[in-house]
Amino acid sequence: MKIGVISDIHVDINYKENDTIEDALIKVIQDMSIDVMIIAGDISNDYTKSIQVIDYIESKTGCKCLFVPGNHDLWNIHHEEIAHTDDIYNTFQAHDSCLCGKPYPLNEDYVVIGDIGWYDYSFGSDNYDHTVYEVGYHQERQWQDKNYIHWHMSDQEKTLELYDKLAKQIAQHQDKNIIFVTHMVTDSNFTVPLPNDTWEYFNAYLGSEQYGHLFKENVKHIIMGHVHYRFGLLKHNQEYSCRCLNYRTQWENEHETLKNIQDTMKIITI
Template identity: 40%
Template sequence: MIIGVLADLHIDMNDQATETSVIEALVTISKQKKLDALILAGDLANDYQVSLHALNQLKSSLNIPCLFVPGNHDLWNIHHPNMRTWDIYKCLESYSDNLTKSPFSLSDNWVVIGDIGWYDYKFADSSFSINQLEEMTLNERVWKDKHYTNWNMTYPELQTLFQQKLEKQIKLHESKNIILVTHVVPHSNFIVPTPDHTWSYFNAFLGSPKYGELIKKYSSSIKYAISGHVHFRKTFKIDKTTYINNSLGYRKQWIHSQHVKEEIQNALLTISL
């Protein structure tokens, strides 16, 4: 079984009228690679309606499981200012293969479990106080979740909520091989390297080491831990778990080519089960 892995498509920013769309290119490359399933670790677009349309287009074109967890951008209300974040989260669950609804069994032995996750500031440098981090602003630069999400919970509470939800599902499937998917990162190997004063602050909003602790606790079951959010393409292994962060990212960050098909050809990672 061949599984494709990609995150952070940002189609509303990357699509250009003069060439194939990101979704069309992903369909083409997925067929070339003969995928049996595709895992998308969030941030398709800045508008949940655009994300939903893209997901349904992928699903109907490929006719394979196209498993998805939302990213923070998918949940932004920039185009729907009267909507609360939980409402957008629920709207995204209208997509059939959204993992926030339930785990997905790939086979008798393999299951995919996932959700967005959230951050709890613990990847920030310890020199910053909680009050400073809660401002989500440094030198007039703002982490935009501050303006475009409204969870009605503190972020540490939200991080714990998603962790508990994931652990409950992991326990139910502990006898199987698990692929765990979050949008935010679970390990410090995926944060922006420091010393860098700006990112020593903004690393606060990239994820939580508590997800890494959860993965370690169930490492005999969790074979892969997939994330996005940081626009890296990086893989490493700890114990029995392979950690994957694999993003398309913004066009200006593309590594191999400014042509969408060529970049996705290189960016789309596959794992064989």
């Protein structure tokens, strides 16, 4: 079974007439004969669009397109009427291909477990305290989740709530190999290297080191997104992967849609 992994496809920001990300992704899925896709969040800035894209890819390819939402997918920037982010999260969770709360068995040995994850500032520099991170403003830049995400609980509480939710699902699958998916970063190797005046602050919003405690031996793959990197590493025989497509403006050549998707896509064969 061939499993394709990608994240941060941002179909709206990357929109180009007659050259959309979703159509290029469909072509790559077909060309590479991928059986199951995993998208680790940040499909678009509008949850209705993100769900539409998942349905479109599945209907065109017949390939299951598992996903977790990213922070961008949860933004209410196009839906100011939605005052509570849980309403958007719950809409995603109700989708058949959303991993949130629904482990997905691939075969008798492997299961995919995932959720967005959240950040608790543990990757931020100790030069700032939590009250500063709660504001999300640094060097004239505002962390946009502070405008468009409304959990009605603190970031730390949300991080822990999702930790507990994931820990339960992992405990229920001790006899299986696990492919673990979050949008948020779960290992400090994937934060922005220091010294960096901007990111010693903004690393706080990339994820949480807490999630690393979830990775028992049977967790074989750890997939994340969010930080717009494309690399992986092997640690304790566990494979960590960050496969972000990113913005066209970050590509070497913004017209090379297919090439960028091919280069970004990771294949896991089980």
